[in-house]
Amino acid sequence: QVQLQESGPGLVKPSETLSLSCSVSGHSIDSAYYWGWVRQPPGKGLEWIGSIYRTQKTYYSMSLKSRVTISVDTSKNQFSLRLTSVTAADTAVFYCARLRGSSWTFDYWGQGTLVTVSS
């Protein structure tokens, strides 16, 4: 059973960097799947942030590309998100998820973690 769990600060100051990690259990992160992040501002819809494949190749939303970095730590079987220069508009629930490339579906999700950007 694949399980994902997000972790990181729940509060980030404006202009600073948001950093989250996603621990994966039940499946090797160094496998033929994409691992990535989706966010959801309060009361709004889902937005794909980006994904990483085979620990190296990254794909990012065009709207966030300049501020986003996704990386993998295979020794911990986890992957991470960095979002720089955050503003209040970045306040959201952040989900980590596995993206199955054979059908381009998010088949496993973390429970989500709320990150608030506020001074």
Added chain:
Amino acid sequence: QSALTQPASMSASPGQSITISCSGTTSDFGGYNYVSWYQQHPGKAPKLIIYEVGNRPSGVSNRFSGSKSGNTASLTISGLQAEDEADYYCTSYRDSDSLVLFGGGTKLTVL
């Protein structure tokens, strides 16, 4: 990039059927049939209910079905039940560095 277009809200009575649309451009769908649908209850993570236009993952009720015609995908829920009240999102695959596009979401109310 813009989101795929879904109706913001829909409502129907228990036992009825409802169809949620998801519209985009040829570029949005990339000419592929990689359309997925997710159900999200309040405070919960999204749950995959349809993939590759019309396939159901194991464990998903056969009351959920999907289809696609041209640049519009559809999710049909038959025999509506109270537990179907949720938000529904479509996604498509884009053959570019921006892999995935979400729809704006549809809030379904079961009256």
